[in-house]
Amino acid sequence: MDLERLTLDERCRLLGGATTWRTHGIERLGIPPVTMSDGPNGVRGEPVGASFVESVAVPVGIALGSTWDPELVGAIGDLLGREARRKAVHVLLGPTVNLHRTPIGGRVFESFSEDPELTARLAVAYVRGVQAHGVAVAVKHFVANDTEVERMWVDVRLAESTLRELYLRPFEAVVREAGAWGIMAAYNRVDGEFCAHNGHLLREILRDEWGFDGFVVSDWIGAHDTVAAAEGGLTVAMPGPITVFGEQLADAVRKGEVDPAVVDARVAELQWLLARTHAASRPSGVTPQAVDDPDERALCRRAAIASLVLVVNRDGTLPLAAGARVAVIGPNAARTRIMGGGSSSLDPLPYPSILDALVDRLGAAVVAHAPGSSIDVLAPRIGGPALRAPDGQPGLLLVEFRDGSDPEVEPVAYDVVRTSRFMSFGNTPEGIGDREFWVTLVGDVVPDHDGPHVFGAIVAGKGRVTVGDTVVLDDPDRRLPRGEWMFGWGSEEQTAVVDCRAGEPLRVQATSSGIQGFTGLTLGARLLDPPPLLDEAVAAAASCDVAVVVVGTNDEWETEGTDRATIALPGDQDELVRRVAAVAPRTVVVVNAGSPVAMPWVDEVDAVLVASFAGEETGPAVAAVLVGDADPGGRLPVTYPRRLEDCPAWPHYRPVAGTQTYGEGRFMGYRGHDASGVEPLWPFGHGLSYGTSRWEGARLSTSGVAADAEGPVTVAVDVTATGERPATEVVQVYATHPCPEMPPKALVAFARTVVPPGTTTTVSVDVPVASLRRWDDVGGHWTIDPGDREILVAASAGDIRARLPLRVVDRQ
Numbered sequence: 001m002d003l004e005r006l007t008l009d010e011r012c013r014l015l016g017g018a019t020t021w022r023t024h025g026i027e028r029l030g031i032p033p034v035t036m037s038d039g040p041n042g043v044r045g046e047p048v049g050a051s052f053v054e055s056v057a058v059p060v061g062i063a064l065g066s067t068w069d070p071e072l073v074g075a076i077g078d079l080l081g082r083e084a085r086r087k088a089v090h091v092l093l094g095p096t097v098n099l100h101r102t103p104i105g106g107r108v109f110e111s112f113s114e115d116p117e118l119t120a121r122l123a124v125a126y127v128r129g130v131q132a133h134g135v136a137v138a139v140k141h142f143v144a145n146d147t148e149v150e151r152m153w154v155d156v157r158l159a160e161s162t163l164r165e166l167y168l169r170p171f172e173a174v175v176r177e178a179g180a181w182g183i184m185a186a187y188n189r190v191d192g193e194f195c196a197h198n199g200h201l202l203r204e205i206l207r208d209e210w211g212f213d214g215f216v217v218s219d220w221i222g223a224h225d226t227v228a229a230a231e232g233g234l235t236v237a238m239p240g241p242i243t244v245f246g247e248q249l250a251d252a253v254r255k256g257e258v259d260p261a262v263v264d265a266r267v268a269e270l271q272w273l274l275a276r277t278h279a280a281s282r283p284s285g286v287t288p289q290a291v292d293d294p295d296e297r298a299l300c301r302r303a304a305i306a307s308l309v310l311v312v313n314r315d316g317t318l319p320l321a322a323g324a325r326v327a328v329i330g331p332n333a334a335r336t337r338i339m340g341g342g343s344s345s346l347d348p349l350p351y352p353s354i355l356d357a358l359v360d361r362l363g364a365a366v367v368a369h370a371p372g373s374s375i376d377v378l379a380p381r382i383g384g385p386a387l388r389a390p391d392g393q394p395g396l397l398l399v400e401f402r403d404g405s406d407p408e409v410e411p412v413a414y415d416v417v418r419t420s421r422f423m424s425f426g427n428t429p430e431g432i433g434d435r436e437f438w439v440t441l442v443g444d445v446v447p448d449h450d451g452p453h454v455f456g457a458i459v460a461g462k463g464r465v466t467v468g469d470t471v472v473l474d475d476p477d478r479r480l481p482r483g484e485w486m487f488g489w490g491s492e493e494q495t496a497v498v499d500c501r502a503g504e505p506l507r508v509q510a511t512s513s514g515i516q517g518f519t520g521l522t523l524g525a526r527l528l529d530p531p532p533l534l535d536e537a538v539a540a541a542a543s544c545d546v547a548v549v550v551v552g553t554n555d556e557w558e559t560e561g562t563d564r565a566t567i568a569l570p571g572d573q574d575e576l577v578r579r580v581a582a583v584a585p586r587t588v589v590v591v592n593a594g595s596p597v598a599m600p601w602v603d604e605v606d607a608v609l610v611a612s613f614a615g616e617e618t619g620p621a622v623a624a625v626l627v628g629d630a631d632p633g634g635r636l637p638v639t640y641p642r643r644l645e646d647c648p649a650w651p652h653y654r655p656v657a658g659t660q661t662y663g664e665g666r667f668m669g670y671r672g673h674d675a676s677g678v679e680p681l682w683p684f685g686h687g688l689s690y691g692t693s694r695w696e697g698a699r700l701s702t703s704g705v706a707a708d709a710e711g712p713v714t715v716a717v718d719v720t721a722t723g724e725r726p727a728t729e730v731v732q733v734y735a736t737h738p739c740p741e742m743p744p745k746a747l748v749a750f751a752r753t754v755v756p757p758g759t760t761t762t763v764s765v766d767v768p769v770a771s772l773r774r775w776d777d778v779g780g781h782w783t784i785d786p787g788d789r790e791i792l793v794a795a796s797a798g799d800i801r802a803r804l805p806l807r808v809v810d811r812q
Helices: 008-014 061-067 070-086 116-131 160-167 169-176 199-209 226-232 247-254 260-276 294-307 354-365 533-541 573-583 615-627 670-676
Strands: 036-038 091-093 139-142 155-157 182-185 215-218 309-313 326-329 366-370 397-403 413-417 421-425 436-445 451-459 463-467 470-475 494-500 506-515 518-527 546-552 586-592 607-610 659-661 693-700 704-706 713-721 727-735 746-755 760-767 774-776 781-783 787-796 799-809
Touching: 008 247, 008 260, 061 070, 061 116, 061 294, 070 091, 070 116, 070 294, 116 160, 116 169, 116 746, 139 169, 139 199, 160 169, 160 774, 182 199, 199 226, 215 260, 226 247, 226 260, 247 260, 294 615, 326 354, 326 533, 354 366, 354 546, 354 615, 366 533, 421 436, 436 518, 451 463, 451 470, 451 506, 463 494, 463 518, 533 573, 546 573, 573 586, 586 615, 607 615, 693 727, 693 787, 693 799, 713 727, 713 746, 713 787, 713 799, 727 760, 746 760
Parallel strands: 036 091, 139 182, 155 659, 182 215, 326 366, 326 546, 546 586, 586 607, 704 799
Antiparallel strands: 309 607, 397 413, 397 436, 421 518, 436 506, 451 494, 451 518, 463 470, 463 506, 470 494, 506 518, 693 713, 713 760, 727 746, 727 787, 774 781, 787 799
16 A cells, blocks of 8 residues: 555545445555454354354353363464455454453453453464464453443543553453454543543553554444544544544544644554455455354364363262253253354354253253243244245245335335344445435244234334234334343334234234444244243153253343343243252253353252353253263353352442442452452352362472563472363462552463373463562552562462462562
């Protein structure tokens, strides 16, 4: 790209989005557009018509965090790099490296951990894997974007030491160690300034201090002021075509409000992105490809298995005994959740549920199934044989697109969808302009039960929804209150009762307006008087040797745009577990949730397996672990509190007058539990193996080290597998600090290993001296305080196996 040949208008146009997912190209100079895609647990790609091509769904961030395995996460990054190439994507919007400040954040499932060092090590491996394929990352969300409450404007206030030591640490690692090519600025403010405009973050820390030479992209509609964003250090304002850059930026330069050199610096960053991603030889607009590769499924299964955390296993309940008659119970057994909601969601390749996988593995030994509970927030959307297009095609609804403000004009395009839900994030066809448009779903719903059904509908814009002769929703002026669906753009759900006859079709017509390519509508249905699910589940549990109860959440409870209000399981799942445990000879609970949940029944069951949202191979992975084909080697990457009120950040959770103060400071997560002495339900790092082990001979390579030493201190411990099965162990190394203002301990290094039965493995872990640093708020710099510390060798934050003294002296 020759800057000299670009006019001012062209330079500024390059820095603003052209569409929802692409930047502008300059055809006369052969400058190609760049295509970006949501991740981070897959690559959605650009839409084809009204839908997206199926994608590989890898385990979500918290599941990858549970592996404690950078090498494995690097292999997942490598897979995503290949998938991005298949989807004609130059920039993958991920990974998400925000921390689990509270367990109820709407995107906790999307992030790796509450701990900055664990997050950093996994993120570095992920970024290297993706970028090895010439695909850029946009590591997100920079920074302190840890709640969905008022997320678009909330002002986060925190000490510089807290910011540096915790929330910036993963970003620093991916820049300095992995050479990340992109960063995404968060929606929120930090210390009064929007992150997309924040010169302290984007210029002083990211570029000047860390040496970042990549591009910074705004979160979508996250840039609000042309001059502030340009001077603050934003490279690209997304999405387009309406953006604070482009024409507005060129006007600001002409008025003398923005230095032309600032624009040139940002264009140079975009030029570097084009070169790194080979965008000229990898054009946008190529049809995305869906590839279902057996080797990639095997990798996804291996990662899913490694993410499974066995937190309770009384009397060797797991693995399941050979020949045991199994009842599979729970709302997530047949409707297993493999990912959360929001921008990280995608259309996955076909995947089996936990029920499917257990039936496939155990056959007739699965003697019963019962859902036991319903956890749907909205009326469940309709799909499969219950849908029929106007021309009679089964399993489809027709989509009609109309341009302009009049919903009665002739459609300009048609498509089909496979469920009664449609969302558009710029995936509108040719003929739809940049302003208002309309989408209508048309077809028949064919009920499979007699009796009254509750139909529920939501529209993002103005709209009307009818089922047969019944009006479910009528909002011609968009006056309905907004709910939580579709990031808060959707209306509150409107319902109506319709008397149905099995097999008799009802004509559906659901319309919503949209603007600038964005809209959504959903229609769902449920029986007005559902069957007695709890009673059916109890009867199933009484007929078996082992009840496997699959409880959890779904993408309505865990999604971008809203936090959970509680850590309690939705609906009556706690009662379901207790009633099953009261009658079943043995009860195994599988928790299919993307973030911590309360377990008030934990002392009443025999085993608990935390399965998270582990991607397309969640079902087979859970089945493999339950039957003993694989070891559950995961460790919790986040503290599970007994009560939400026990979470150290909870007293400071709710913003006050638009300001969110991180009043717990450094004492977030396990650090806060250590300081307060409040015992969690499960500590950070906890997890069991089917194998047993003995740890002995913990030692340090030195008893003293200089604060300016370049080499690491090495911790070694001998781990012996004492049982008949391999022992999966994660040796966790924590360090204490001589300053009383610091937390009692912090993770500084770790290593995962599998020890064969009857053998001993020496596990060595390098602890960088720099990991012992703290930020001096008074002096405004990093420092490593001299004094005596302890290096703790541990199996979790609550299970310290050895304490090793280490003296830090001032200098060599």
